[in-house]
Amino acid sequence: MTIEFIWQLPTSGDGRYGDAGQTRRGERTASSRPPFTEGVSDPRGDRFNFLDHLHQIARAADLAGFDGIQIQNDLEGDESWIVAGYLARSSRRLKLLTEFEASRGSAVYAAKNAVSFQRFTGGRFAWQISQGGDAALRRRHGDYAADSERLPRIGEFVEVARGVLTQSPFSFKGQFFEVLDGGFNGPLANHPVPLIYLSGNTPEALRLSARSADVHILDAAPAEELKASVATLQGLAAVQGRRIAFGLRIDVLARETEDEAVHDAQRFLAQSGRAVGSTDPVVGPNLWAGFATAQTGAAASLVGSYGQVAERLTKYADIGISSFVLAAIPHFEEAYRIGEQVLPVVRSRIATQLSKAA
Amino acid sequence: MTIDIFWRIPTHGEPSSHRSRKPWRGDWFPGNDNLTKPGLSGGEDGTSYIDYLAEIARAAEISGFQGGLIPSFPSTDEPWVISAFLARETKTFRFMIPFQPGFLNPVVAARKTASLQRATGGRALYNIITGGGGPQQLWWGDSVAHDDRYARTTEFLDVVRGVWNGGPFSYQGKFYQVEDAGLPDPLSAEEFPEIYFSGSSDAALASASKHADYYLSWLEPFDALRDKFNRVKERTDVLGRKIQCAVRVDIVARPTEEEAWEEIRRGFDNIDPAALARFQGTGERSESVGAARQRDFRPTTINSYKDLIIEPNVWSGFSLLRGGQTQGIVGSYEQVAERLDDLVRLGADAFILASTPHLEEAYRVGEEVLPLVRGRPSGSAVLRAVG
Numbered sequence: 001m002t003i004e005f006i007w008q009l010p011t012s013g014d015g016r017y018g019d020a021g022q023t024r025r026g027e028r029t030a031s032s033r034p035p036f037t038e039g040v041s042d043p044r045g046d047r048f049n050f051l052d053h054l055h056q057i058a059r060a061a062d063l064a065g066f067d068g069i070q071i072q073n074d075l076e077g078d079e080s081w082i083v084a085g086y087l088a089r090s091s092r093r094l095k096l097l098t099e100f101e102a103s104r105g106s107a108v109y110a111a112k113n114a115v116s117f118q119r120f121t122g123g124r125f126a127w128q129i130s131q132g133g134d135a136a137l138r139r140r141h142g143d144y145a146a147d148s149e150r151l152p153r154i155g156e157f158v159e160v161a162r163g164v165l166t167q168s169p170f171s172f173k174g175q176f177f178e179v180l181d182g183g184f185n186g187p188l189a190n191h192p193v194p195l196i197y198l199s200g201n202t203p204e205a206l207r208l209s210a211r212s213a214d215v216h217i218l219d220a221a222p223a224e225e226l227k228a229s230v231a232t233l234q235g236l237a238a239v240q241g242r243r244i245a246f247g248l249r250i251d252v253l254a255r256e257t258e259d260e261a262v263h264d265a266q267r268f269l270a271q272s273g274r275a276v277g278s279t280d281p282v283v284g285p286n287l288w289a290g291f292a293t294a295q296t297g298a299a300a301s302l303v304g305s306y307g308q309v310a311e312r313l314t315k316y317a318d319i320g321i322s323s324f325v326l327a328a329i330p331h332f333e334e335a336y337r338i339g340e341q342v343l344p345v346v347r348s349r350i351a352t353q354l355s356k357a358a
Numbered sequence: 359m360t361i362d363i364f365w366r367i368p369t370h371g372e373p374s375s376h377r378s379r380k381p382w383r384g385d386w387f388p389g390n391d392n393l394t395k396p397g398l399s400g401g402e403d404g405t406s407y408i409d410y411l412a413e414i415a416r417a418a419e420i421s422g423f424q425g426g427l428i429p430s431f432p433s434t435d436e437p438w439v440i441s442a443f444l445a446r447e448t449k450t451f452r453f454m455i456p457f458q459p460g461f462l463n464p465v466v467a468a469r470k471t472a473s474l475q476r477a478t479g480g481r482a483l484y485n486i487i488t489g490g491g492g493p494q495q496l497w498w499g500d501s502v503a504h505d506d507r508y509a510r511t512t513e514f515l516d517v518v519r520g521v522w523n524g525g526p527f528s529y530q531g532k533f534y535q536v537e538d539a540g541l542p543d544p545l546s547a548e549e550f551p552e553i554y555f556s557g558s559s560d561a562a563l564a565s566a567s568k569h570a571d572y573y574l575s576w577l578e579p580f581d582a583l584r585d586k587f588n589r590v591k592e593r594t595d596v597l598g599r600k601i602q603c604a605v606r607v608d609i610v611a612r613p614t615e616e617e618a619w620e621e622i623r624r625g626f627d628n629i630d631p632a633a634l635a636r637f638q639g640t641g642e643r644s645e646s647v648g649a650a651r652q653r654d655f656r657p658t659t660i661n662s663y664k665d666l667i668i669e670p671n672v673w674s675g676f677s678l679l680r681g682g683q684t685q686g687i688v689g690s691y692e693q694v695a696e697r698l699d700d701l702v703r704l705g706a707d708a709f710i711l712a713s714t715p716h717l718e719e720a721y722r723v724g725e726e727v728l729p730l731v732r733g734r735p736s737g738s739a740v741l742r743a744v745g
Contacts, residue, residue: 012542029544049544051477055446076542079466082473085442092404105462108499112432116439120408139537142465142517160499180496186433187371187385 006068007061008327012077025053064339068095099128103143107160118191128197210236217247220300222284247323251301254309296327310345361733365418365426366712369434377624421724425452445477456485459514472545485554508561515569567594577607577685587705602707608686611694626663695730
């Protein structure tokens with residue numbers, strides 16, 4: 001399995017430093033204070049908003065050698081499918097890993113929209129279907145499904161979408177979705193089903209991934225701990241006669257030296273109002289837990305020199321991770337840094353290992 | 359109010375003229391699902407049909423159209439996707455997105471719309487369609503009955519409007535519920551999209567009167583259309599909400615009337631006899647009242663294209679030349695502009711025009727016909743036709 005590096009696109013805002021919620025580059029709202037003094041003219045007017053900056057981040061990921069972008073389903077930000085389409089024509093090869101919830105509406109309609117994405121991008125559209133927040137948050141978004149119904153609903157969503165994308169006629173009547181003699185014909189037929197990325201740590205989530213996912217994304221944890229999850233899930237998939245790939249959602253803070261990285265990490269914590277606490281954030285080699293912001297959403301971050309971070313990522317590849325969904329604040333500048341300083345090292349180490357193994 | 363004139367994006371693909379179905383631009387082809395060498399799509403250089411659609415959108419905005427309707431059918435690409443893809447490479451083109459409320463969670467729809475407004479600088483519009491019912495509706499995975507679907511449309515728009523400016527908004531409907539919902543800042547600062555509403559049944563009119571800005575009809579014989587618009591405006595006036603009317607109409611405009619009809623004649627002579635037989639027959643019925651009205655205006659015997667001329671400059675065979683609506687306007691540039699002004703006098707406030715091929719014809723119509731349309735100068739009273 002080839003390794004892919006996917007860069008996160010922060011759809012509700014980014015940070016210059018640690019205060020990630022505070023900055024939406026390009027955005028002007030009526031209430032926000034003009035950035036320049038009265039003595040300096042500002043040519044921008046209201047001609048830009050944060051989407052222009054998201055566009056720059058996507059271009060940065062493209063130019064810096066990432067294989068894809070993950071377009072977050074952040075309910076405080078812009079809607080992921082619109083962002084995906086808005087960026088699609090500005091990159092020639094990035095996979096558009098678009099996150100959403102199965103509460104968004106008809107699975108047939110989602111599949112039909114996906115066909116247009118695949119036609120217009122040469123098959124670069126991919127789905128990350130997430131479970132969403134707690135019940136109160138989901139009610140705010142018109143979703144009254146019970147907690148226990150979330151995973152079965154994702155299962156049906158995938159089944160219906162795959163069905164209409166690969167068969168015609170296709171009929172299905174489930175608890176959440178229904179279609180009669182569906183399926184796409186003519187030029188809409190036979191386009192690749194978006195690769196499906198799922199996640200979750202419960203036994204139910206693992207069983208769903210075994211049945212329905214192309215890639216199961218694991219939360220960041222020490223590599224040794226993830227080994228067991230990989231083995232368990234691959235076993236469940238084998239029972240279904242399937243093999244699935246594994247992803248890792250992890251943040252990275254990489255600098256020329258480890259000292260610099262640790263210094264910046266501590267400053268980052270201080271700036272985001274979280275003093276370096278009494279509990280040691282370091283939970284593994286170069287791995288800090290409780291460090292990422294709500295905006296990036298990672299369970300843990302790699303903090304270290306370029307070489308150290310590359311080494312740790314290689315280690316994850318060794319235990320079977322092939323999709324790295326990475327993020328760092330600010331996403332624009334860090335896309336270049338990670339793309340230039342870390343990815344080439346990881347890629348060459350993995351290539352060397354493969355050639356030795358061969 | 360002045361008249362807004364839109365164009366259409368041919369999501370079906372299209373032939374390069376009204377005269378013949380070949381060559382076909384794009385990879386969709388009515389009656390031929392196995393087009394082996396699609397034009398303008400699927401090229402080895404990575405081009406796809408969106409590249410051609412981008413050309414049309416830009417031609418339409420450069421030649422003065424407001425924007426365009428982006429039709430959605432089971433066989434077409436999807437307007438939400440097309441709009442997002444073309445957001446950055448258009449400047450003034452407004453994306454009119456048809457969709458059925460049953461397909462999207464209304465809160466998700468509100469976020470999608472606000473994001474599209476942000477991506478385009480406020481150039482998104484809705485064309486709310488509620489669906490023709492029958493097997494087609496189940497194909498989309500929707501089994502709600504006809505009149506219930508309009509109730510759902512009303513609820514859907516209640517929720518989208520309710521959450522739009524940030525809320526908190528709670529709603530307990532038959533189809534939708536939300537609790538403390540609202541768009542986040544800065545999405546909540548966007549303008550709500552104008553709503554074009556389609557549907558000819560009484561249930562549709564009741565729903566339209568609550569939420570629509572424009573009631574959208576296909577072209578029908580002028581007297582029928584006048585009655586329909588009067589009925590819509592009376593109905594919505596009673597409910598206290600002013601609604602405008604819009605007409606979708608295909609046109610063939612040429613320097614002279616003779617040239618325009620010659621275009622139609624050649625197209626008609628190239629029609630597959632089987633297609634003509636289907637056109638005259640009953641065809642597959644849906645629950646759509648609008649589609650039934652279109653059939654009612656059709657003659658029963660057709661020996662020549664002239665048998666389909668139902669009033670001056672109006673030809674009712676357009677669906678034979680390409681998919682879509684039946685009635686359209688044929689004539690010289692002056693005549694087409696005059697007929698459009700006739701429609702303004704009987705109550706039209708906006709138009710969605712189309713002609714094949716949509717790319718070159720956007721320039722022709724924008725340059726030759728639109729400058730001749732008198733429309734309704736700003737400030738003049740809205741005339742209600744009385745016979």
